[in-house]
Amino acid sequence: MKWAAPMAVLGIVVLVAVGTWSLFPRPEVPPWEEATAVWGAENAVAAIVLGARLWDTLFEILVYAMAMVGVRLVLRPLWRTGSVPPLAETPLLRRAADVLLGPIVVFSVYLAASGHLGPGGGFPAGALLGSGLLLLALAKGADRLGGELHEPALERGEYGAIALLLAVGGGVLFFGWKGGSLCVGLNFLIAVEVAIGAWVVLHQFTRTRGEV
């Protein structure tokens, strides 16, 4: 019994290795330029994520939103009212936030706007914006930032972004809409959704901190 788990791990690793071995030589990459141009994109990954596999992306966003709803619902009853230990503040982080926050926001908007033409897209843009929020929270104190950001408005923004995303995605899926501007719109909505979700995780986790 003691060796069951290591043997299981070894078996899994051997299975994966055998599977990998059968992958060589790797298949030829199909001609992707024309298929990419059909969706109004130049980045093949964006054409796949926002075009050919849009069902996948939409349900991925729904799974993400459901996970964030779960985080919210489960953690909110556990919020500590009084004795939350304070977070340490450093002048270094404060200066870093002063200098870096503007470029972070601008670069995330750039990534969302140009994701169908080059490297980038909605998910990296949202993750970058969420990291910017994390930096701001570390510099200002998460509680202060949480007080300044209006939580119900953020929630409404998140659900509104999902609704718009489903509407635009339905247009692409059922009415055959195509084009670069649709890619930009989808990327921006995905970025908003991912950034708000990242902020939800950050805020809820810092609100529940404390000793066991």
Place this chain on the structure above:
Amino acid sequence: MAACALAIALVGLGFWTLIRRRNVIWKLLGLNVAAGGAILFLVAIAHRPGAHPAIVGLGPGPTADPLPHALVLTAIVIHFATLALSLVYVIVLTERRHSQDVHKLEEDR
């Protein structure tokens, strides 16, 4: 090839931690490492010798396979969401039972 081997090693290490450790947070970390290995595996099988990313206008030559890259995007986001949700349940477990040890959690209920 080396990246594939590293990915398999990471998956093995992650599953090992997932199975052998008794602390729930360590188990989640092991799952995290295994997911990193899976992502590295997808990136590795997308690679071709001397390839550049599948973006129009980067010149002639072989390109990487764009489909595993798209799958990696999904994997990263879903993994982040599920990890956050499972950590939330670890928080609840710690609040209610004051323990993160699996054996202890299974014994006294």
